[in-house]
Amino acid sequence: MRLELMTSPAVAAYLAERPGIVIPIGATEQHGPDGLIGTDHLCPEAIARRFGARDGVIVAPTLAYGMSQFHLGFAGSISLRPSTLAALIQDLVASLAATGFTRIYFLNGHGGNLAPLRAAIQEFYAARSFAGVTEPCPVHCRVRSWWELDGVDALRKALYGAAEGYHVTPSEIALTLASHPDHIAETDRPAPPPLADMILHGGDNYYDAADFRRRFPDGRVVSDASLATRQHGEDLLALAVDDLAKDFFGFCRSV
Amino acid sequence: MRLELMTSPAVAAYLAERPGIVIPIGATEQHGPDGLIGTDHLCPEAIARRFGARDGVIVAPTLAYGMSQFHLGFAGSISLRPSTLAALIQDLVASLAATGFTRIYFLNGHGGNLAPLRAAIQEFYAARSFAGVTEPCPVHCRVRSWWELDGVDALRKALYGAAEGYHVTPSEIALTLASHPDHIAETDRPAPPPLADMILHGGDNYYDAADFRRRFPDGRVVSDASLATRQHGEDLLALAVDDLAKDFFGFCRSV
Amino acid sequence: MRLELMTSPAVAAYLAERPGIVIPIGATEQHGPDGLIGTDHLCPEAIARRFGARDGVIVAPTLAYGMSQFHLGFAGSISLRPSTLAALIQDLVASLAATGFTRIYFLNGHGGNLAPLRAAIQEFYAARSFAGVTEPCPVHCRVRSWWELDGVDALRKALYGAAEGYHVTPSEIALTLASHPDHIAETDRPAPPPLADMILHGGDNYYDAADFRRRFPDGRVVSDASLATRQHGEDLLALAVDDLAKDFFGFCRSV
Amino acid sequence: MRLELMTSPAVAAYLAERPGIVIPIGATEQHGPDGLIGTDHLCPEAIARRFGARDGVIVAPTLAYGMSQFHLGFAGSISLRPSTLAALIQDLVASLAATGFTRIYFLNGHGGNLAPLRAAIQEFYAARSFAGVTEPCPVHCRVRSWWELDGVDALRKALYGAAEGYHVTPSEIALTLASHPDHIAETDRPAPPPLADMILHGGDNYYDAADFRRRFPDGRVVSDASLATRQHGEDLLALAVDDLAKDFFGFCRSV
Amino acid sequence: MRLELMTSPAVAAYLAERPGIVIPIGATEQHGPDGLIGTDHLCPEAIARRFGARDGVIVAPTLAYGMSQFHLGFAGSISLRPSTLAALIQDLVASLAATGFTRIYFLNGHGGNLAPLRAAIQEFYAARSFAGVTEPCPVHCRVRSWWELDGVDALRKALYGAAEGYHVTPSEIALTLASHPDHIAETDRPAPPPLADMILHGGDNYYDAADFRRRFPDGRVVSDASLATRQHGEDLLALAVDDLAKDFFGFCRSV
Amino acid sequence: MRLELMTSPAVAAYLAERPGIVIPIGATEQHGPDGLIGTDHLCPEAIARRFGARDGVIVAPTLAYGMSQFHLGFAGSISLRPSTLAALIQDLVASLAATGFTRIYFLNGHGGNLAPLRAAIQEFYAARSFAGVTEPCPVHCRVRSWWELDGVDALRKALYGAAEGYHVTPSEIALTLASHPDHIAETDRPAPPPLADMILHGGDNYYDAADFRRRFPDGRVVSDASLATRQHGEDLLALAVDDLAKDFFGFCRSV
Ligand code: NI
Ligand code: NI
Ligand code: NI
Ligand code: NI
């Protein structure tokens, strides 16, 4: 049930039954020599839409643009500043709250979104807290990246181990092989550059775009997406839909 | 050629040939008793994607959320504040400029977006102008709403006249009948409420959501979408693609 | 009745009778070799003050600075960023609303102001809409540029046709000849540069200041202000005052 | 020499000779039962324009709106938020810097403007300092309130002593008697309310509008404007023009 | 070596030898019935200052205020909005970059700070990336919470297991017992409320202040700080200093 | 009574008795060849903490970072932009208001903070005033710099006269000699540079960092801190505590 393909009265009827909505959020950024630029939003979109259609849950239009500043050194990458992404999230949450949703679930597909996304949700609540409102806010938000869902996480570790890496991961490439088979080839995908060609940074963070390009000249970060297969993608997708269903409905029931 | 389904090297190759990109921008807001909530972004998306596929032009992921604050009184409407939309646009333009695009074309599907969109583009240029840069900015932006393209505008006036109205117009409904035939019925669509049931405002502007709902209780504004047919939509779509081609390539050639 | 020349008790008495106020808004920017830098705010100021004095309507102090970033390549131009102008407008509207005005009419004299002005008004309403207020906002805003008032528009087209152009128009020069006869000469004004000296842009938008200066080296945009006469200005001013009266009082009565 | 009544080429010629400009800045706020709402901007405007005309110095359009939030409890008061005023000031300074002015003098008429005005100027410089620019900024800003100019300050203390008070001061009323004799009566102005009717606050600051109105029910703050005469105003105005000349030209010469 | 107790020439001399600085960052928020309100900033401050003194590393003044909006329902809690904290961090990083530091290490003591802190650092880099700077930024930032340092993490899990909980943890109470022995009693600290008195939320996030207070009426979140001892604190502090030394110097050497 | 060393229940008990809190605010900026970088926050911190301990008044954690953009040309200086400092102040005031404080006293140690601090407080009140709240805000804020307290001001003028200067003043150096005797030597402090080596600016304001460094190459501004003694510092500190007590309790009692 894609929100954009429903009518307003149908949404009103849904809200009488269910409190929740899923918002896929990702990025539009380089994914190495053969990954799709939209990988990070196509993955959560595919999972959320399959889940929404199967279980009768509303899925909002995908947030295709995310916080990808460190990828701006590669053609076709588009980024929002963290503060812009945060403003966007606050407005979505406030809109959904104004029209009656009380369980808002962000299914994320890009690690760089997490800090602005969480900051935005806290900023939304802060307005109430500073104003000293004594009634708890009925609107709850939840953020999950698709790869941290239980079954998905177990499978991707089992399939790829350290080759999963940090960017252009085989699991996300597998997922796009399943969801967009016409746009990415299953075979003859390039092997990853040797680790020796990368200047690893000292932790889990990225700096600016020029620094990223210096460290990872072809855009991939310690991952070997040549391991991905379409069948892996189908399996990951099926697990993700099941995991999401469990997590989403639990969230909807929580008080 | 949807950007999200391309690889970064493919975009780099494109940029060696062509300077331009099309960004569909719309809204996610109530469209009366039977219009699709996504109408305003589904229309420019359909036009842009058909054009991009036909003529080999890159189309960015659709901006599905727009400035729809006056629709927040109806279930399923989602709005950005004007300042948020403006920040979003500035970041997109700056990203595209950073990675080499110099002709950025926004194909718009929602009137309420125009002011924030234009303000944002001027804010982008203002940074250069305040800094006293004496080299003209190589990046040009253009904004067009699909209904003002020449052929489209002539046809919708010929087909519907005053019944075109201002919101939930027969032309946009016709377009979604063509682009999303499975999600909206061509027949038995409800007749518009009598004009006498509306409290018309004194101009071309909208006030807050409660005021909008008071004036237009079922969400439609002086339009009769029951006139729309799928064939109208096909005709409008075909004209729009031709018009867009002419306008976009002229823009790309302009100095 | 200029607000700045009234006392607060007199304003309170006025508000018991009338709901509305007129705010002239323009710009401070180059107007070619012989136009006044203040042309864009002097015109709506002259119209609004003559109307206010004649019909007993309060006129606020003129907003002399507007969104003129593309004129910053010429000495004496001053610009606000779009976001600054928007903040300014929001505060004026909120102040007037707080002290009891419910019909706020902006009489505009500069095209570049329209997008930020309209965005600001929507941002003002958005606060209410996001908060889910169900009582319609009693405060209404209206924006009109003086040249689009019916009688004025007809006369300027009749007098100048295509020579009206886009910047340093004969109609605005005529108006300043009438309103500020000591500061601009009626005769011997320079002929416009040949069209061939201009690099026309591909639409209705401007880019950065360096680009503007490149296209329009002496600051005028496809207009022939040498056609303007003081009598034209008197006629335009008289029509504008009548038009404004009709439009303003209609707005005050609207629900 | 009012900027708005000059042409751009005339400003360019001026800049070849002189580096400086004066910007009158004030407020639009209640001034008790008989003071003009525009008093705070009419005073610096009168001084600056008389000085500019006499000594051939450019005076920018008056900033008529200031930071007057604590006056919003009285009809006709209009305020900018401090952050809006600061944004406005930054844009003016940046514009003037971009077109060649290097000595920018704010002649202020409202105490509430000082903090935002000074904060804005520091924000302007901060951009350079954070960027580590090692060339000193050639643009200097100066802020003076007209009543602190030497001769003016001495005379107002001599004339009124403690009756000068803090708001609706006899000196500013005297100045408007001189500058706008048709709009304020020299005789029969109301005596101030007894001090006993005021709840004085514990310092030099104001709180919110409701608090101000509670403390100072008729809008005047410990001042006796009934002492003002037109002749006082003429004397103050003449002194102010001389003081401003000395201070402005010293500023222009400073390195 | 506390920055505030050094002279500027001494800092200049240090920068010739070492590139890095440590910034303790925490919060000022309720810590249940007997925890210190400053716990979250006192802990990283104690660790950083002991490390700085021992190993000759500059430690900046502690950021004592953090993002604690969900604690505002308890007396003495003070919060920054996420956007304010982000602005603060950006200015610190930009200042340190401007004066020559290239390795900036945030030692964090409050989980709620992480999202705004990381968003701020990305916003700092985004300015460069959007501008298309092709030289990698020489300034690197690193964020670590003291409890995730290797040795500390192992010890706290060994000591407390599940009783560590999420807020008012025994490890942080132990640390303050060691660092501020005069301000918190080692004995007779209250037992935690029964788990049954808490309404656990469905994940790792907090909502508004009223919701937090409803769930956790005495301010503690699933932790048993009565297990903490001063000796634990001394051990944790010693491990933390060693861990920090290793991590900080590795960061300083990284390229 | 340092807030960070109290428990939340203890603060709640305090609030039943007393309405007020003191917040020391200063800066972290170069203080010439031998002054401590933290001088501007160490001074108000020392005064406030001695007062708080003596008279049982809560003192918040010190705001160690202030608006010091013009010092960024010297190693170790850290600055907030004026707008960041203002946001910080607003959040502190709003937090304290939300948890029950109604008299908020800022004891300041850096002149550059005053404009942003005052602007922030007015912005806090403006929200209420724009909203038209008719109940006076119960929360009052007060700003005082320690050197303007009556007794302190008299003594520093008596001790140093013109040698007090504007930055690295003997009075602040004396205060740190008393409060931090281990970190600054009482003897052999360098004589000030000859006045002839300074390019004095034309007033009471500073421009950008490069300009400051050009005017004041060693960082001191027309002051002779070699006059300071520890005994002076002890005397100033004692007077300051007494002055603060009088001023703070008067503020707490004010209506
Ligand atoms: Ni990815
Ligand atoms: Ni529509
Ligand atoms: Ni004009
Ligand atoms: Ni006044």
Ligand code: NI
């Ligand atoms: Ni804690």
Ligand code: NI
């Ligand atoms: Ni100092």
